[in-house]
Each structure stands twice: as structure tokens, then as C-alpha cells.
Amino acid sequence: MEDHSRSKAKNPYALETAQDASECFEIYEPPPENFDPCADKPVSKNIFTTRGQAHKNGCWHCSVHIWIVDTTSNSILLQKRSLNKDTFPGRWDISSAGHVEKGKSIIETAHAELAEELGITASDGDLEFAFIIPAEQFCLGGCNAYEHVYFIKWKHKNESQLSLGTEEVSEVSWIQTTTLLEALANGDERYAPRTEQYVDAMRAFLQQ
Numbered sequence: 317m318e319d320h321s322r323s324k325a326k327n328p329y330a331l332e333t334a335q336d337a338s339e340c341f342e343i344y345e346p347p348p349e350n351f352d353p354c355a356d357k358p359v360s361k362n363i364f365t366t367r368g369q370a371h372k373n374g375c376w377h378c379s380v381h382i383w384i385v386d387t388t389s390n391s392i393l394l395q396k397r398s399l400n401k402d403t404f405p406g407r408w409d410i411s412s413a414g415h416v417e418k419g420k421s422i423i424e425t426a427h428a429e430l431a432e433e434l435g436i437t438a439s440d441g442d443l444e445f446a447f448i449i450p451a452e453q454f455c456l457g458g459c460n461a462y463e464h465v466y467f468i469k470w471k472h473k474n475e476s477q478l479s480l481g482t483e484e485v486s487e488v489s490w491i492q493t494t495t496l497l498e499a500l501a502n503g504d505e506r507y508a509p510r511t512e513q514y515v516d517a518m519r520a521f522l523q524q
Contacts, residue, residue, distance in 0.1 A: 329431035330481030334400035337368035340418040341377040344462060347450035353517050354447050358462040364418055371402070374454035377415060379461040380425045382443065384411040384470045385522070391490045393470065395433065397508065398486045403458045408489070409508040411468075412436075415461070422464050434488070435479030442468050446521045449514040456509055463514065467521070493522055 343365055344358040358378060370377050384393040393411040397404055414429035416422060426443055430436040443466045454460045478488060497519050500510045510518075 327432075327435040327479040327481050329428075329435060330479075331432050331483055334398055334483045335367065335402055337366060339367040339415065340364050341367055341370045341375070341415060342418055343370065344376040344378065346376055346460075347462070351450050353449055353513065357448065358450070367415065371454075371459045374460050376450070376460045376462065378422065379413060379415045379463050380422055380429060381410045381463050381465045382412045382426055382430060383465070383467050383518075385467055385493070386470050386490070389490075390493045392493050392496055394489055394491055394496070394507075395480075395485045396487045396489070398482065398484055400483060404508040406486075407508045408491075408506055411488075416464075426464075426466055433481045433485050435481075436477070438468060444468070447517045449511060449517060451511050451514060453509060453511075458509070465514075465518070497522075 341364065343361045343363040345361055347356075347358070358376070365373075365375060369375070385391075386393075394408045395411060397407055397409050399405045412426075412429045412433045414425055414432075416425045420428070423440060423443065427438060430438055446465045446467055449463045449465065450461075451458075451463050452460050480486075480488065496507075497515060499507050500515045500518075501512070503509060
């Protein structure tokens with residue numbers, strides 16, 4: 317992977333802790349077997365609980381993923397999760413991601429995560445929605461979440477445009493898209509796991 321130089325300026329949006337167990341999540345029905353990532357949406361139970369309880373009990377909730385892509389070099393920006401994270405600490409992961417809290421929309425959460433983790437401010441038009449994946453990862457040390465996936469085309473790969481939220485992100489690096497997809501498909505433990513359905517949908521989207 318290619319190291320990415322970044323600004324040493326303090327990120328004004330960064331969180332003071334890696335996560336907050338008291339965050340409130342909306343809980344959803346488990347996905348049907350025929351869930352369509354490009355057409356279906358999660359169904360709310362109209363129940364709310366804390367992050368800590370949702371993760372402890374394997375409750376289905378929502379998250380948002382934003383992949384930053386440099387189409388000129390066919391590479392993707394990865395973040396390395398800090399060792400303070402409660403799921404998959406120290407592994408390479410999505411450019412930016414987070415859970416959807418009560419009272420926040422998916423798109424609001426996407427903007428917040430980009431700012432908090434990478435110091436990036438983006439417009440709605442920068443975010444291209446791709447698909448929703450119901451990922452059952454509770455038994456893998458993760459959580460059960462409907463992962464709403466977006467992509468951003470990045471234009472500043474060689475510039476120091478990033479300011480990390482170091483409680484959540486320890487470093488960032490660029491990787492070739494094909495290398496990443498192969499690693500995820502093979503379950504490479506250096507990376508946070510993604511389901512087979514996720515990897516297939518991601519590959520199909522990037523080939524468009």
C-alpha cells in the first residue's frame with residue numbers, strides 16, 4: 317500500500333473518544349434471505365437502544381460506509397482503525413464509516429464521519445450511493461448492521477488534505493482496488509471483514 321502524507325493540523329471535528337457506548341441506535345428487523353442490496357431497505361422495529369446493548373445483543377442497526385476512490389490510479393483510501401476501537405481494532409478498513417444515531421439521517425452521518433475521522437467536508441453531490449448490505453458479523457467480533465455504502469471520487473490524492481481523528485484512526489494509506497477486493501474476498505485478517513455479498517456488490521459497482 318502507498319502511504320498518504322497528511323496535514324499535521326488538529327482536526328476540529330475529531331471525537332475525544334473512539335466510541336460512546338451510550339449512543340442511541342434505532343433497531344431494525346433482521347433481513348430476509350432475498351434482501352436486494354440495490355432495491356430493498358431495512359424495516360424499523362420502532363425500538364431504540366444504546367450502542368453498548370445493540371452490540372452486546374446482536375441487534376440489527378444501521379451504519380454508513382464511504383469509500384474514497386482515485387479513478388486515475390484505480391486505488392482506494394483505507395484507514396487503519398485505532399487500537400481503541402471496540403470492533404476490529406488495528407485493522408485496515410473503509411475510508412470512513414460509522415453508525416447512524418437516533419435523530420440523524422444516513423447522509424448526515426456520512427458527512428459527520430468524513431469530518432470526524434478524516435477532516436473532510438463534502439457536499440451531498442460528492443457522495444454517490446451504491447448499495448445496502450445486511451452484514452451479520454456479531455459472531456466475528458463485529459456487529460449486525462445494514463451497511464449503507466457510498467463512494468467519493470477523490471481529486472487530491474497527492475495533497476495533504478487529510479487531518480485524522482486519532483482516537484478513531486491511526487493512519488491512512490492507498491491500495492490498488494484489485495488488491496483490496498482480493499484481500500477482502502480471501503478473508504485477509506489484516507482487514508476488517510466484509511461479506512461475500514458486499515465484495516461482489518463493490519466489485520460490480522467499481523466496474524461500471
